[in-house]
Each structure stands twice: as C-alpha cells, then as structure tokens.
Amino acid sequence: MSINRRQFIKIAGFSTILGIGGITAIDKMKAGADETSAVQQIFGTPTPLTAKRWGMVVDLSKFKSAEDYQKCIDACDQAHNVPLFPNKKDEVKWIWTDTFEHTFPGAENELLPEAIKEKNYLLLCNHCQNPPCVRVCPTKATFKRKSDGIVMMDQHRCIGCRFCMAACPFGARSFNWRDPKPFIKQENPEYPARGIGVVEKCTFCAERLVRGLKPACVEKSNGGLIFGDLEDPNSEVRQILAKNYSIRRKPELGTQPSVYYLIGGIENA
Amino acid sequence: MLEKATVGSKKYWIWILFLLAIIAVGVFNYLRQFTYGLGITGMSRDVSWGFYIAQFTFLVGVAASAVMLVIPYYLHHYKTFGRIVILGEFLAVSAVTMCILFIFVDLGQPMRVMNVILHPTPNSVMFWDMIVLLGYLTLNIVIGWTTLGAERKEVPPPAWVKPLIYLSVPWAVSIHTVTAFLYAGLPGRHLWLTAIMAARFLSSAFAAGPALLILLAMIVRKVSKFDAGREAIQSLAKIVAYAMAINVFFFLLEIFTAFYSGIPGHELPLKYLFFGLDGHTELVPFMWTAVVLAFLGLALLIYPETRKNENVLPYALVAVFVATWIDKGMGLVVGGFIPNPFERVTPYTPTLPELSITLGVYAIGVLVLTVLYKVAIGVKEQVA
Numbered sequence: 001m002s003i004n005r006r007q008f009i010k011i012a013g014f015s016t017i018l019g020i021g022g023i024t025a026i027d028k029m030k031a032g033a034d035e036t037s038a039v040q041q042i043f044g045t046p047t048p049l050t051a052k053r054w055g056m057v058v059d060l061s062k063f064k065s066a067e068d069y070q071k072c073i074d075a076c077d078q079a080h081n082v083p084l085f086p087n088k089k090d091e092v093k094w095i096w097t098d099t100f101e102h103t104f105p106g107a108e109n110e111l112l113p114e115a116i117k118e119k120n121y122l123l124l125c126n127h128c129q130n131p132p133c134v135r136v137c138p139t140k141a142t143f144k145r146k147s148d149g150i151v152m153m154d155q156h157r158c159i160g161c162r163f164c165m166a167a168c169p170f171g172a173r174s175f176n177w178r179d180p181k182p183f184i185k186q187e188n189p190e191y192p193a194r195g196i197g198v199v200e201k202c203t204f205c206a207e208r209l210v211r212g213l214k215p216a217c218v219e220k221s222n223g224g225l226i227f228g229d230l231e232d233p234n235s236e237v238r239q240i241l242a243k244n245y246s247i248r249r250k251p252e253l254g255t256q257p258s259v260y261y262l263i264g265g266i267e268n269a
Numbered sequence: 270m271l272e273k274a275t276v277g278s279k280k281y282w283i284w285i286l287f288l289l290a291i292i293a294v295g296v297f298n299y300l301r302q303f304t305y306g307l308g309i310t311g312m313s314r315d316v317s318w319g320f321y322i323a324q325f326t327f328l329v330g331v332a333a334s335a336v337m338l339v340i341p342y343y344l345h346h347y348k349t350f351g352r353i354v355i356l357g358e359f360l361a362v363s364a365v366t367m368c369i370l371f372i373f374v375d376l377g378q379p380m381r382v383m384n385v386i387l388h389p390t391p392n393s394v395m396f397w398d399m400i401v402l403l404g405y406l407t408l409n410i411v412i413g414w415t416t417l418g419a420e421r422k423e424v425p426p427p428a429w430v431k432p433l434i435y436l437s438v439p440w441a442v443s444i445h446t447v448t449a450f451l452y453a454g455l456p457g458r459h460l461w462l463t464a465i466m467a468a469r470f471l472s473s474a475f476a477a478g479p480a481l482l483i484l485l486a487m488i489v490r491k492v493s494k495f496d497a498g499r500e501a502i503q504s505l506a507k508i509v510a511y512a513m514a515i516n517v518f519f520f521l522l523e524i525f526t527a528f529y530s531g532i533p534g535h536e537l538p539l540k541y542l543f544f545g546l547d548g549h550t551e552l553v554p555f556m557w558t559a560v561v562l563a564f565l566g567l568a569l570l571i572y573p574e575t576r577k578n579e580n581v582l583p584y585a586l587v588a589v590f591v592a593t594w595i596d597k598g599m600g601l602v603v604g605g606f607i608p609n610p611f612e613r614v615t616p617y618t619p620t621l622p623e624l625s626i627t628l629g630v631y632a633i634g635v636l637v638l639t640v641l642y643k644v645a646i647g648v649k650e651q652v653a
Contacts, residue, residue, distance in 0.1 A: 089313040102611040106534065132456055138395035139384040159384050160307070160377020163395055165317040169457025171610035175317060175377065177308030196306035197377025253456040 046212030051229030053129070053149035054204050055258035056215075057237050057246065058122050061265020062224030069097050069122060072217035072225065079205070079216040081193040083183035092174040094202040095124040095217055104249060116263060122225075124217070125172040125202040126249060126257030127151045133164035133173065142199070149230075149258065150204045160197040169253050173201045230258060240266060270418060273647030274640040280492075281643070288636045295629010298622040299374060307377055310623040315615035316606040318375070320623055323598035324630070325371035327477070329448045330470060330597065332364035332405065334478020336441035337508050343434050349504055352649070353497035356489070357482055358413035359641035361441075364478075365406040367634035374626055394450045401444045408437045413641070421648045445470045452605065460538035460605045463526075469519045470597070475512035477593040479505045480586040485642075487583060495646045499579075506582060510570035513589050517563055520596070537612070538604045547614045552603060555595050563592035 063069055076082065076095045083092055097120035101108035108117070131151050134144050141158035144151050165173045176196050184193060191207065194200055204227075205215035218225040228237035237260075246260040277285075302309045312319045338357035341347035373379055390396050412433055419426040449467035456462070463469075483505050486497040527535040540546050542556045566588030569575040576582060603617050619627070 089311075090308050091314050093314075098611055102613060105610075105612040136393050136395065136455070138390050138393040138399075139381075139388045140390050141384070157381070157384055157388065158378065159381045161372075161375070161395060162317045162377070163393070163451075165314075166452075166458065166605070167455045169455075169610055171315070174314055176306065177312070178306040196308075199377075250457060255456065 049209045049212055049214065051148050051235075052231035053229065053258065054127065054209075055149075055228065055230035055237055055260065056124075056204075056218070057226040057228075057240050057260045057262060059224050059226065059240075059262045059265050060119065060121065061262070062222055063120075063122070066097075066120065068222065068224065069120060071220040072122065073097075075216040075220040076202070078186065079188060079208070080191050081180070081184045081188055083180035084185060085178075085180075085183050090177045092176065092180060092200065094174070094200070095122065097122055104247065106250070106252075107247070121261065122217075123170070123172075123249075124259065125151060125204075126170055126255065126259045127202075127204060129256035129258065130254060132167040132169065132253075132255060136163045136167040138163065145206075148209075150206055151201075152203055152206060153200055155192070155194055155198045155200060158198040160199065162199060164199055169250055169255065170257070173199050175199050270414070270421065270644050270648065271640075274643040277643065284639065285636070288632045288639070291632035292629050292636065295626050295632065298625040299629065301622060302374070302626060303379070307375075309620065311618045311620045313615055313617065315609040315613070316603060316617035318602050318606070319617055320599070320619040320627055321371045321375040323602040324627060325368050325375070326448060326470075326602060327594055327598045328364045328368045328371070328634075329402070329445055330474025330593075331478045331481060332361045332368065332409075333441045333445040333471070333474045334482070335361035335409065336438055337475050337479050337505070337512075338482075339434060339438060339441070341504070343431075344438070347504075349498065349500045352495075353482070353486055353501045353505070355413055355417055355645050356486060356497065356642065358409045358416075359645060360478070360482055360485065360638065361409040362406060362413065362641060363634045363638035365402055365409070365444075366637050367630055368402055369406070370630045370633060371627075374630060394447060394454060398444075398447045398451060401440065401447050405437070405440050405444050408433055408440055412437060413645075417645055417648050420652060423652060442471065445474050452601070457610060458605050459532075459534040460601070463523060465519055465522065469516065469523075472512050472516040472519055473593045473597050476509050476516050477590050477597075479512070480509045480590045483509070484583060484586050484590070485638075487579075489642060489646060493646045493650065495649045502579070502582075503577065506570060506576050506586075509586065509589060510567070510576065513563070513567050513570065513593075516593065517567060537608050541607045541614065542600055542604045546608060549607075549614045549616050551616045551618060552599060556600055559592040559595035559600065562588040563596075566592060 073095050077084070080094060082094055085091055099120060100112065100117050103121040103123060127150055129149065131142075131144055133142050134151060137143070138161060139157050139159055141154045142151065142164050143154070160175070162175055165175060176194050176198055179196050181187075181193050187193060205213070205217075208215060213219070214227050215225075218227045226237050226240060228235040230237060232238060240262070241260060244262050244266055245264075246262050248257045248260055251257070298309075310319060310321075335357040338350050338354045342350040342354045373382065376382060385396060385399055412430060415430045416426045446467040449470040452458070452461035453463060453466035483502050486502060490496045524539065527539050537546060541549065542552050544550075545553050566585045569581060569585035570589070575585065606615075606617070608614050
C-alpha cells in the first residue's frame with residue numbers, strides 16, 4: 001500500500017475529529033498489504049518492534065560449540081560497549097555462559113547425561129515479570145517498562161547503592177567498579193559508555209527494538225535464540241513453548257523470568 | 270553548651286588531633302576512591318557489599334540500643350539510669366552519624382545521593398531506612414541537647430520533649446527492623462531470608478550497644494569526675510547478659526533450621542562461614558573467634574561473681590562486643606553473598622584504602638562522641 005504524508009495526515013486528522021484517535025489511522029494503514037514500508041515511508045524510520053511482554057527462548061540444540069555462544073556474546077559486547085577487564089574482580093557482563101549446575105543450581109542431579117552436565121548454557125537478565133531489583137531500587141533508576149515488560153536501567157539516575165545486585169537472584173547485574181572506557185575493545189559511538197559507580201545489565205536491546213531490530217544476540221544466534229511476545233498466543237515464542245518442555249532459572253522464587261530454556265532443543269523435545 | 274568542648278586539657282587536644290589525623294588519612298583515601306571508583310575496595314560483582322555495609326549494619330544496632338536506657342529511665346522511672354541516659358542518647362547520635370557516612374562512602378555515585386529524595390520510592394526498603402535513620406538522628410539530638418540544657422539550668426526538661434522521648438522508643442525498634450528488612454526481603458539470598466532477622470538484629474543490638482556504653486562510662490569515669498554509678502553499670506551488664514543470651518539462642522535457631530532441614534541453599538553460606546566452601550576458608554577463623562568470644566563473654570556475664578567484678582567485666586563486654594561485630598558485620602554481609610547466585614565462591618577481603626576509609630568514618634564518629642560527651646560531662650560537673 002502506498003500512502004504519502006498528506007494521506008496520513010488526512011486519515012489521522014479525520015479519525016481525531018471522529019474522536020477515535022490516531023490508533024484508527026494506524027489500523028487503517030496496517031490493513032494495507034505492506035505495513036512496514038508504509039510507516040517507514042511516513043516517518044522515514046523503521047517500525048519499532050513492539051510486544052506486550054518481551055521474552056526469549058534459548059534453544060540449546062542450536063548451540064553446538066563455544067563459538068556459537070561467543071558470536072552472541074561478542075555482538076552484545078560490541079553493541080553496548082561492554083568492557084573486558086583483565087581482573088575478574090572488576091568484571092562487567094551482560095550475557096555469558098556457565099555449566100548446568102551453575103546455571104540451574106538446585107535442578108542438577110548427578111545422573112544427568114554428561115552431555116547436559118558439561119554443556120554450557122547462556123545466561124542474561126531474565127526480565128522478570130516480578131523483578132526484585134525493581135522492588136528494591138531507591139530511586140527508580142531500574143524499572144520495568146509498562147509497555148513491554150523490559151527491565152530497564154537509567155544510568156543517569158543510579159546512585160550506585162547496589163541494592164539491586166543484592167536483590168537479583170540471577171546475578172544478572174554488573175557494577176562499574178572502575179572507569180570502563182579504557183577496556184572497551186572497540187567503542188560503538190551509537191551506544192553510551194558508562195562512567196564509574198553505576199549498575200548496568202542487559203536491556204533486551206531496547207535501543208535496537210525501537211529501530212525495528214531484534215536484539216543483537218538473537219541476530220547472531222542462528223535461530224538458537226527466539227525472541228517474541230509472551231502475551232501473544234500466536235507469537236513464535238508462544239508456539240514453541242506450547243509444544244516443547246521448557247525450564248526457567250529458579251522458578252521457585254516467584255520472579256517469573258521471561259527467559260525460557262529448551263534443554264533438549266526443539267527437535268529433541 | 271558547645272563551648273564546653275572548646276576548653277580542655279592537653280590530653281583532650283592530643284586526642285582530638287589524633288582523631289583528626291585518622292580522619293585526614295581516611296578523607297585522602299576516600300578522594301582516591303572517588304576518582305578511581307569503588308574498585309579500590311575488595312568488592313566485586315559477586316560480593317557487591319563489603320566492609321562499609323557491614324559496619325553500617327552493626328552500628329545501626331549500637332544506635333538502637335539507647336532505648337535500653339530510655340525505657341527503664343523514662344517509662345519505668347528507674348532513677349539509677351538518670352546520669353547515664355544522656356551518654357546513651359549521644360552514643361546513638363554518633364552511631365547514626367557513622368551509619369549515614371558508611372552508606373555514603375559505599376555509593377558509586379555519591380553526588381547523586383539526593384535522588385533518593387528527588388525520586389522517593391516507597392517500595393524500596395532503603396527509602397524507609399533513610400527516613401528512620403534521619404528521624405532517629407534528629408530525635409536523639411533534640412532530646413539529648415534539650416534535656417542536657419535543662420539540666421544545666423537546673424530546671425526540669427520542657428514538657429514538649431516528653432512525647433519525643435516516648436516516640437524515640439518505637440523509633441529505635443524501627444531503625445533496626447527496617448535495616449533487617451534490607452536483607453530479609455531478598456529472594457535467593459538464603460542466609461538473609463529468615464523471618465527472625467529483625468529479632469536477631471535487635472537482640473544483638475541490645476547486647477553490643479549497652480556493652481559499648483558500659484565501656485564508655487568506665488572510660489569517662491577514668492578521664493573525668495563524672496561517674497555514671499556502679500549500680501547503673503551493673504544493671505546495664507544484666508541487660509547485656511540477657512540480650513546476648515537471646516542473641517546466641519536466635520543464632521542457634523538458624524543453625525538448626527539450616528542443618529536439620531538439610532536444604533543446600535540454607536546450609537551453604539553457614540558452611541562457608543564456619544568450615545569453608547570449595548577450599549575457601551577466609552572467614553572461618555573470624556567466625557570461630559566470634560563463637561569463642563560469645564560464649565566466653567556470656568559465661569562471664571551470667572556468673573554473678575565475674576559480672577560484679579569490675580576488673581573482669583570489661584573483658585566480658587569486649588568479648589560480647591567483638592563477637593557481635595564479627596557475626597553481624599562481615600559474617601552477615603559477606604556470608605550472604607557466598608556462595609553467589611551461581612553457587613560459586615568468590616572470596617572477599619577488604620583492601621587497605623577500604624580499611625583506612627572505614628577507620629576514618631569511625632574516627633569521625635568518635636570525634637562526634639568525644640565532643641558531645643565533653644559537653645555532657647562539662648554540664649554534669651558544673652551542676653554537681
């Protein structure tokens with residue numbers, strides 16, 4: 001469907017007069033064949049990706065080697081200026097791997113297949129539906145976005161009390177113990193680098209979603225990371241979760257993580 | 270009244286200068302921390318609170334313990350505490366001052382501290398902790414200063430101060446309850462996730478605080494003509510004995526629950542503290558020292574002959590004080606972070622700058638205490 005600026009204003013203006021707001025205008029355009037290109041034409045920018053609650057499925061059958069994970073990790077580090085410190089004490093990480101017993105402590109058993117025990121699993125912020133980090137933050141520097149459930153970080157408001165780090169049962173949060181800038185491999189000018197004394201973590205690439213792009217790790221995962229709307233029964237993540245057995249980290253704590261793991265993968269489930 | 274702190278013996282001024290020197294070194298190291306970041310400390314991603322927050326937690330207890338004098342004196346008219354109650358209130362002022370400073374030096378972005386007020390967040394326990402601490406500080410300054418001022422003029426304290434005194438009783442309980450809630454409401458930190466955390470905090474506070482107060486009263490007796498009285502000291506010693514007995518009992522309840530249930534999450538931090546975990550035994554000697562001192566102090570306090578002997582009593586009190594300081598400081602805070610959420614052990618040791626900043630904050634607290642006590646003693650000596 002081709003629609004120019006004038007037409008858009010006409011539709012939007014008309015529906016406003018009718019008192020039904022701009023939503024109708026958007027709906028009218030959506031009714032067209034190629035909604036993305038339509039909005040792109042109007043705004044000159046790509047359509048932001050939206051969802052009621054973003055979530056992720058980690059299909060472990062797609063991660064065969066350390067490199068498969070490393071591609072995702074590198075993409076994230078590169079996109080977000082995540083520093084690489086030589087001293088582990090200063091460590092900052094948004095997405096990383098660990099073995100089964102450390103990823104799912106309490107869920108391990110000695111008799112698990114070696115392949116499962118020794119395999120590495122991908123860890124990142126769970127973007128919990130009921131996030132303890134948000135509950136404890138004294139300044140709302142970390143908050144759950146109402147529109148799509150992403151647990152965000154405002155690094156300009158954070159006072160660095162690290163209450164959120166004590167509260168997060170998933171160890172998802174990092175603190176800038178020292179200036180990270182000298183330890184950023186290749187600075188990405190499009191994403192802010194942090195200063196000392198603030199907490200940071202994965203934000204499901206909120207800055208990419210708004211540009212219509214999926215998270216950086218998802219893009220490099222060769223289908224191993226499936227990203228979508230957990231509230232939409234027709235979304236790919238919901239379809240997968242409806243058909244396969246999945247587990248989450250520490251479900252007993254009631255935080256309702258939005259990251260699901262298919263240990264056996266889709267094919268083997 | 271403050272002018273009384275500006276006149277003193279040579280020894281007094283040497284003491285003040287000594288404290289200022291420690292503060293100066295602390296400030297220097299704090300400026301280093303301010304420019305480099307908190308990486309100058311031993312803290313890490315896994316043990317993200319350390320020595321500073323440990324001191325904060327312990328000192329909230331010391332502050333709250335003033336209530337152990339206020340209740341008998343103001344609610345039960347136990348006149349024996351008449352002379353010592355002001356020492357308790359001023360100790361609370363000094364302790365809360367240190368608490369606030371320990372939180373401040375622990376902040377990654379101290380210049381943004383006002384964000385807590387600019388963006389008030391009632392669902393954060395830290396927000397309430399700020400309110401109760403500032404409130405308690407104000408209450409004790411106002412109450413202590415007003416009652417002392419009245420005493421100087423040899424008139425009864427003004428009527429309006431009475432409601433504030435009564436308010437300070439539940440307020441003291443609140444500061445330690447809220448501080449316990451900082452820890453006890455976090456999912457996934459098993460050492461902290463215990464319903465009796467606030468009760469433990471209060472019992473250890475009412476042991477450690479009065480223990481310190483007796484020691485201070487003994488020092489005051491040595492360096493001035495002001496004597497809080499043998500009976501007051503003995504009554505306080507009994508309070509310490511009861512509170513410490515309850516504190517040890519509460520701790521043993523934790524041990525039972527963790528080890529009889531056998532739930533790994535509950536066992537692991539205690540195993541790390543007392544026996545070591547994955548080859549890491551950093552805190553083991555400290556925890557056993559605390560155990561030995563706790564039982565030793567308790568025995569000396571429960572046995573009447575040793576409690577009444579003022580040559581032995583100070584040792585018993587130091588034992589109780591150090592035991593609670595280890596248990597509720599490093600033991601509680603660092604133990605809560607080990608093992609980490611991935612059940613791995615990352616050890617923590619405070620660094621030299623960290624220790625220097627800690628000492629500096631303590632020196633500021635002692636300086637505040639010295640000045641306030643100098644004023645109080647000055648008034649008492651003048652009236653006597």
